[in-house]
Amino acid sequence: MSDPKTAFAQALASLRGRLPDVSDEAVARRASAVVLPSGRRVAVNARRLGEWVGGQSVPRDFDAVLAVALATGGVPGLNTLRDLWRAARQDRRATPKSGRVVVGRPPTDAAALCDRTELADAVDAALRADDVRQVLLTGPGGVGKSQLATAAFHRARADVLVWVGARTRQSVLTGYARAWRALVKAEAGADDEAQADLFLAWLRSTGTSWLIVLDDVDDPAELAGLWPVGDAGRTLVTTQRRDASLLRPDVRMIPVGTFAPDEATSYLSARLSVDPRHDPDELAALADALGCFPLALSQAAAFLIDTGTDVPAYLDLLADRRQRVADLFPPSSPGDEHVDTVAGSVRLAAERAESLAANAVEVLGLVSVLAPDGIPEAVLLDGGRNLLALRALHRLNLVTHHGRVEAHALVQRAARDLVPDLSAVAVAAADAIEREWAMADPDTAAALYRNVEVLRSVAGEHLWAGAMHPVLRRLGQYLSGIGRTAASRDVASELLARAVEPRDVVVLRTQVAKAIGDLGDTTTALVHFNEIRTAAERDLGPTDLDTLWARLYQSSYRMESGQIETALAELTSLVAACDLPAAHPLLVAAEDDRVLCMGLSGDITGARDAATALVTVLREELGPRHKQTLRVLVGLGRWIGETGDARAAVATYQEAVDGLEAVAGRVYHDTFIARHNLAYWRAVAGDLQQAITEFETAAADAELGLGASHPTTLTYRSNLAFWRGVAGDPEAAGHLATLRRSVEAVFGPDHPRVLRIRQQRAELLHRAGRRAEAVDELREVLSEMARVQGANHPRTREAAVLLAGWESSPPA
Structure with missing residues (x-):
């Protein structure tokens, strides 16, 4: 042969x-x-x-x-x-050569080659597709686009294979000229541009199969007139760009992102196999800390090998915000022939974005201190003034902008190193979030909360210039509003430890005390609010809005502690003292609590009428589907039912549920409260099976939104068990006993929820004919209620009336 x-x-x-x-x-x-x-x-x-x-x-x-x-x-x-x-x-x-022409020098294999099978298959499928003439691999610098293109280049069966470095127009002209000389076996020395023109003309007319790889296209405009065209071949392009000029009907765009976690860990394991000092169990943590970013993984592995640093020490360096990205990934430890470092790639992309929009780097600074997994675009757009800058960052793959804005955490960290004054950027980001939060829907509010948390973690010290930035008070309010009461207490306590301005201290103490009360310790909450009100009136003035909020919560926990008449008088005084618009949240909350006190004091008709008047005002001021209107409608439903019209109560609650689900979602806190109350009044109205279904839904939604051990979730689960017992479930009393143990394990035996469960179990025992056992249990529960909640608490009075009825009726 x-x-x-x-x-x-x-x-x-x-x-x-x-x-x-x-x-x-x-x-x-x-x-x-x-x-x-x-x-x-x-x-x-x-x-x-x-x-x-x-x-x-x-x-x-x-x-x-x-x-x-x-x-x-x-x-x-x-x-x-x-x-x-x-x-x-x-x-x-x-x-x-076997008749093939191969021109150009692709990068060599990475030191630990990672087969990205799905991406490789996508490239091969695109190159085979009849309707595709160009395959575009686009993604941030350093994610492995060139490695994927190299693998495809070596797999290709075309007769002419040309690899061209495409960062500049001249490098493309040079690559085409070399290819032409290889085809016709011409000598070097002729004009590159003329030979490039001949090569492009040949591609257009030849029947010989070809594949051209244009690697690392920096500016698509520079390649005007140099894009390969011809029916016999395909072009494979790698670039950070995703400009409109690159996206044509015959182009297949394949986004290239970071490694999957298992790919990243496997890469590190293979790359560091030459250095036996490293514990394989620590590599997953390193991959996660680097966000599975291929270039960062490569540079980090090289740094560990070159410097003798071990993984835990390097993780400590990564966690230290004072360390610059350029020092964590230095050019002295390059990554698999990549021409740039992590920091260098971000800097060059930022400069290119700035050439497209003058304020692109300024907007990138805002992105750098916010959540990598989702920034509401309105926070960055500033009323549309930053749209071109944001799109420039998107075009350079520094961010992804599709309604929300996402960025890799390592890109953000490198971008922060480009910011000359992080304090100004942090305050600007906080101002933008505060501007958007006032009118945010529930999903947007959740995203804004996440962004403030990230902002605190990377630049939180800059949000305390004299006083606490207003956006920080949103954290406890948001968590309380969605039912995460313990988290609200914890974040407010954390902020309180740093607060020095009197207003900040009052606001944060109010959030802490409210959370304590909402978690069931109304006595301690009331003690706190007595102190807070005194301090607020002294330091802020008696008519200051934050003072008035403290008065409202003080009255609310007096009511919760059984001081109904005192609370009613205080709330009536507060409503009269509020010189606020009719739909102001403070005035509405005060009036809503005043209505509740009226009803609990026995004036049920007055409570119903006052609630009706409040709903009427809010419908006129805010509209029938505003969340505040619907929240007050929930209270009205109770008093309609208490006056004896259970069917009308069901209709009122159904309206509230439908409205809240439409504007806020099914798992919104007020939505499942309304659904739970709808279930109760439906049971009272006689539709027990439908009520149980709605109790089940409310309990499931509460668990999804708040967690299995939240007081609201436990309340709904116990009420579900109770009504199942009323419907004839013989296991219900046993379920309540089990649930009692769960609640006691979380909150202790004196928690009001424990006492309520014990009362419900006693009622089921009485219904089952176990009268003596039921009376003994309820008598003991009543004694505990009087000790914990007070004799005048509504639940205590309810249990006393129930016990008196049992004791006065003769045994069956």
Whole structure:
């Protein structure tokens, strides 16, 4: 055989050709999974497979050839194939071209090559598609676009393969000129631009198959007139850009992002296998800390090897916000032939974005201190003034902007290093969030909360210039509003430890005390509010809004403690003292609590009428579907029911549920409160089975929104068990006993929820005919209620009336 290497390549191509519709990646995976007759498995790389079949190289181990043969259907002539392989291995002549023209030098394999199978398959499928002429690999700098393109280049079967570095127009002209000279075997020295024109004309007219890779296109406009066109070939482009000029009907865009967590850990494990000091169990934490960013993984591994640093020490460096990205990923430890470092890639992309929009770097600064996983676009747009800047960052893959804005945390950290005054950026970001929060819907409010938390973590010290930035008071309010009462207490306590301004102290103490009360300790909450009101009136003045809020909560917890008449008088005085618009949240809350006190004091008709008047005002001022209107409607439903019209109460609650679900969602705190109350009044109205279904829904929604051990969730679960018992479930009393133990484990035996469960269980025992046991249980519960809640608390009075009725009625 005059050409052993060509003969071997043809034989291997014949085997490979038995699976024409299967990608090299898939064939390589099959071959790697084959158990050879010797019991071995060998790793077959798709890129190498392409080189073997194309005659560019010969495998060193015949077992790799055998694995490919078995993976493609078996070996028709094993000895013949082995002889061809041996002859090719022994042939010392240069590998022949086999009629193919290969020009350019792709990057070498990464030190620990990661097969990104889904992406590789997507590239291969796009290159085969009839309606695709150009495949665009786009993503941030350093995510492995060039490595994917290199693998595709080596797998390609085209007769002409050209790799061109495309950062500048001149580099593209030079690459095309080289390709033309290789085609026509011309000498160097002629004009590059003229030869490039000849090459482009040849691509347009030839019937010879070709693949052109344009690697790292920096500015699409610079390549005007240089884009390859021709029916016989395809172009593969890698770039950070995603400009409109690149996105045409015949272009298939394939976004390239970070590694999956298991890919990142596998990469580190393989790359650091040369350094046995590192504990494999620590690599997943390192991958997570680096956000699975390929270039960062590569540079970090090189840094660990070069400096002798271990993984825990490097993780400490990463956690230290004082460390600059340029120092964590220095150019002295480069990553797999990548021309830039992590910091350098971000800086160059930011400069290019600034050439598209003058304030792009300013907007990138805002992005750098906010949540990587979702910034509401309104926070950055500033009424539309920053739209071009935001889109410039998107075009350069520094952010992704589709309604919300996302950015990789490492890109954000590198961007922060570009900010000359982080304090000004942090305050500007906080101002923007505060501006948007006032009218935010529930989903947006959740995103804004997340953004403030991130802002606190990366630049929180800059939000205390003399006084606390107003956006920080939103945190406890938001958590309280969605029912995360313990979290509200904790964040307010954390902020309170730093507060020095009297207003900040009053606001945060109010949030802490309210959370304590909402968690069931109304006595302690009332003690706090007595102190807070005194301090607020002294430091802020008796008519200051924050003072008035403290008065409102003081009155509310007096009511919760059973001081109904005192609370009613105080709330009446507060409403009269509020010189506020009719729909102001403070005035509405005060009037709503005053209505509740009226009802609890026995004036049920007065409560119903006052609630009706309040709903009427809010419908006129805010509209019937405003959340505040619907929240007050929930209170009205109770007093309609208490006056004896359970059916009308059901209709009122149904209106509230429908409205809240439409404007705030099913898992919104007020929505499941309204649904739970609807279930109660539906049960009272006699529709017990439908009521139980709604109790089930309310309990499930509360658990989803608040967690299984939240007091509201436990309340709904106990009420569900109770009404199931009323409906005849013999296991209900046992469920309540089990639930009591769960509540006691979380909140202690004196929590009001525990006492309520014990009362409900006593009622079910009484219904089941176990009268003596029920009376003893309720008598003991009543004593505990009087001690914990006070004799005048509504629940205590309710239990006393129930017990008196049982004791006065003769045994059945």
